Amino acid sequence: MTIVLLVHTVPLWRASLASLLGTGQGIEVRTAERGAIRTALSGGCPDVLLTDLDCPGARDVLDEVKTVTAPHGGTYPLAVLTRSDQPRGLRRAYEAGALGYIDKYRPVDDLSEVMHKLADGGRHIDESLAFSLLQVADMPLSPRELSVLSMAEEGDNVAGIAARLVAASEHGE
Known part of the structure; x- marks a missing residue:
C-alpha cells in the first residue's frame, strides 16, 4: 500500500484529487491543509507528499515541506502538480526537493503508478x-564551455575545437 499525503488549500480540489487518487490500485490518500503538514504526519508516515503548485499558498506549502524530516532522517518524496507555463513554480519545487513533476493536463490513468514509483525511490x-x-535549472557551465560542447557535438575533434577558439579570440568574439 502506498500512502499519499495530499496537501491542498482549496477544499473542493483537495477532495476531488483525493477521490481520484483513491481509485488507484494500492493507494491510500490522506489530506492536509497548508500549515497542517506536521499534524498530518503525526498520524503515520506517508510514502509521498503531493501538492498543487497552483493552489493558494503553494509557496508556503513548499517551505513547510522543506522543514519536515522523515523518520529515517531524510525527506519525504515530494510530487507536484503543475503546468509547463509556470517555470518559477517548477524552480521552487526543485529547490524544495521535488522528485515528481506531474503535468496537470496529462491523462490521469497512470497517476497511481507515478505515486508508487516515487514511493519506491524513483523520480x-x-x-x-x-x-x-x-x-530554470542552474547551469554550471559558462557560455564558452557550452559552445565548446556544441562544437564537440557537431563532430569537431580537439584540434579543430582549439583552432576555432583561437580564431574566435583573435577576432574578439
Missing part, C-alpha cells in the same frame, strides 16, 4: 514539463 518528470524544468 518522475512528465515530458511536457522537462524542458521548462531545464530552463
